[in-house]
Amino acid sequence: MPSQVSIENHCCFFRKKEMGCAPAAPTLVCVKRVKQNEAEEWDETMPLPGDIIEGFAEKDGDDDDVDASFVAVKGRSELSSQLGKMVQKVETIWVKVRRGDRTHKLRVRVVADKSYILQKKYTIRAARDDRHIAVLGDLTLEKCTTLQDAEMSRRIVNVAFRGFNRKEVKYDWKRKVDTYLPDQTSTVVASILFMPFQGEYYIEATISRCMAWFSAAVSSGVPLVFVNIQTEQIVTSEKTNQNGKETSRGGKQQNTSTSVELLQGIRLWLLPGVEQVLLEMIPEAGETRFGLDIKRTDEGFICVGEVTKGSAADRAGLQQLLDEANLTKHLLVISRLEGKSVMPSTVGSAGFIHCCDHDEIKDALASAIEGLDIIQLHIMAWPNQTRPETPQAIAPETLRPPKPPL
Numbered sequence: 001m002p003s004q005v006s007i008e009n010h011c012c013f014f015r016k017k018e019m020g021c022a023p024a025a026p027t028l029v030c031v032k033r034v035k036q037n038e039a040e041e042w043d044e045t046m047p048l049p050g051d052i053i054e055g056f057a058e059k060d061g062d063d064d065d066v067d068a069s070f071v072a073v074k075g076r077s078e079l080s081s082q083l084g085k086m087v088q089k090v091e092t093i094w095v096k097v098r099r100g101d102r103t104h105k106l107r108v109r110v111v112a113d114k115s116y117i118l119q120k121k122y123t124i125r126a127a128r129d130d131r132h133i134a135v136l137g138d139l140t141l142e143k144c145t146t147l148q149d150a151e152m153s154r155r156i157v158n159v160a161f162r163g164f165n166r167k168e169v170k171y172d173w174k175r176k177v178d179t180y181l182p183d184q185t186s187t188v189v190a191s192i193l194f195m196p197f198q199g200e201y202y203i204e205a206t207i208s209r210c211m212a213w214f215s216a217a218v219s220s221g222v223p224l225v226f227v228n229i230q231t232e233q234i235v236t237s238e239k240t241n242q243n244g245k246e247t248s249r250g251g252k253q254q255n256t257s258t259s260v261e262l263l264q265g266i267r268l269w270l271l272p273g274v275e276q277v278l279l280e281m282i283p284e285a286g287e288t289r290f291g292l293d294i295k296r297t298d299e300g301f302i303c304v305g306e307v308t309k310g311s312a313a314d315r316a317g318l319q320q321l322l323d324e325a326n327l328t329k330h331l332l333v334i335s336r337l338e339g340k341s342v343m344p345s346t347v348g349s350a351g352f353i354h355c356c357d358h359d360e361i362k363d364a365l366a367s368a369i370e371g372l373d374i375i376q377l378h379i380m381a382w383p384n385q386t387r388p389e390t391p392q393a394i395a396p397e398t399l400r401p402p403k404p405p406l
Contacts (some may be wrong), residue, residue: 016334027138029053029073030147033134039154045106046101046126047134050148051097052080053139058090066105070096076138083122092127099148103177108134111315183278194257194266195234195349203231206266213347214268217299221331221384225271234263257394263349272335272343273380277321277387281312281375285369290365290375292318297331301353312375317388321379324386336378337361 031051033041039330042048055070056079073079086093086108097107106125111133126132139147181188194210196203210229216222281290291302291311307319318332325332334342344355368375 005367010285018248025140025142027075027140029079030118030137030139030144031134032137032147033109033135035135035302036129036131038131041129042132044219046129046132047095047097047106047108047124048099049151050144050146051099051134052144053095053097053136054103055093055096056082057096058086059094066094070094076136079136079191080113080121080123083124084120086110087112087122093124095124100152100167101364111137172179183276188271189269190272190335190343191267191269192344192346193234194347196263196265197351203264203266206264209347211268212267213299214270217297217301220297221325221329222297222299222301222303223273223330223380227269227271230267230388232265232267234265236261236263272378273333274383274385275381276335276378277381277385278376278378279316279318279388281316281318281377283312283374285372287312287372288369290369292365294334294358294361296355296358300353301331302334302342302356302358304334318379320388321385325382328382328385330382333380334377335380337364338376 030053031047031049033049034047036042050201053073055072057066057069057071058249059066059069071082071170083093090110092107092109095108097104097106107127109127110122111125113121113135115121115135123136124134192213194206194213196206200206214224237258281292283290289308289311290313291308293306294302295305296302304313304318304322307313307322309319313319322332336342342356342361343355346354348354365375
């Protein structure tokens with residue numbers, strides 16, 4: 001009587017025959033992936049995903065000698081074994097890979113495959129990049145083609161966005177800054193940070209307040225120019241004391257805990273005028289005031305309200321600019337005093353605008369006039385603004401890049 005095992009095997013044989021089991025698809029040695037995350041640094045001389053390895057060669061020489069010495073590759077295990085034999089004899093080898101309908105000869109190095117611990121196996125890496133290590137596998141032609149198509153798509157997209165290869169070039173920063181930004185105390189752009197109100201969890205409310213503030217400032221006559229708006233994360237922390245356990249002396253040990261909160265603010269980038277005009281107020285002997293009265297707008301800007309005739313401010317051209325500002329319905333806004341910004345910087349969660357204390361500005365002017373010190377200030381310029389023609393006024397043309405020769 002036949003054994004049960006032989007009967008099962010006999011039945012399995014006829015069942016497979018009736019089902020017509022198809023033979024397994026042939027496999028090829030292929031680069032499954034590469035252990036190098038910076039894909040933008042890959043190039044055609046490196047093993048790439050989907051490359052079908054057709055052979056390898058140890059010899060150097062001309063193309064005919066290398067082609068004649070290539071040894072065909074049958075499987076990943078056999079290739080790993082052959083690589084292990086060569087690793088002690090040569091530093092680099094040639095491999096022939098097929099990409100689409102073309103073959104390429106790549107110079108590579110043999111390295112140990114560290115993903116195998118119990119059994120030592122070998123693979124290849126790019127000759128000029130130690131990070132570019134190929135992970136090999138036995139894959140069907142269909143899978144190899146799929147990997148090649150994906151790699152081709154990546155390269156097309158990468159080239160489209162990256163453009164040509166980049167290189168480093170020297171730049172004379174000092175000369176460029178001195179030439180094109182001689183007034184280095186005048187920033188080109190400025191910003192103000194808007195914090196969310198307490199209990200607000202939607203960024204739209206903060207954006208609305210930000211744009212309302214900007215529109216109100218422009219409507220009042222401040223010559224601001226919108227640049228950009230962005231979200232900004234602010235980390236706030238608060239320490240609280242809690243009563244702890246009683247000590248041996250009858251007191252209580254204080255436990256301090258810190259609570260951290262992550263807030264989403266809005267930063268508004270703007271130009272303080274189409275440009276910032278630098279003026280100098282030069283006092284004369286016997287003068288006790290620079291001759292300008294300043295005031296602060298609702299939005300936190302410092303502007304000139306009145307200029308005394310014949311004063312240092314008048315000689316600097318402030319009266320001429322103030323008259324023009326009144327005609328064009330602009331405010332004569334000071335952006336910097338002695339190189340320091342006097343513009344608002346933050347709107348807090350309680351709604352208060354953090355701006356420069358104009359009483360402190362008055363004290364600074366009073367201190368300077370006592371020593372007859374020269375005071376520099378920047379004025380926000382508006383479009384088509386005329387320039388004061390005075391010896392003390394530094395014309396904004398000197399702050400602009402020189403015109404190229406015709």
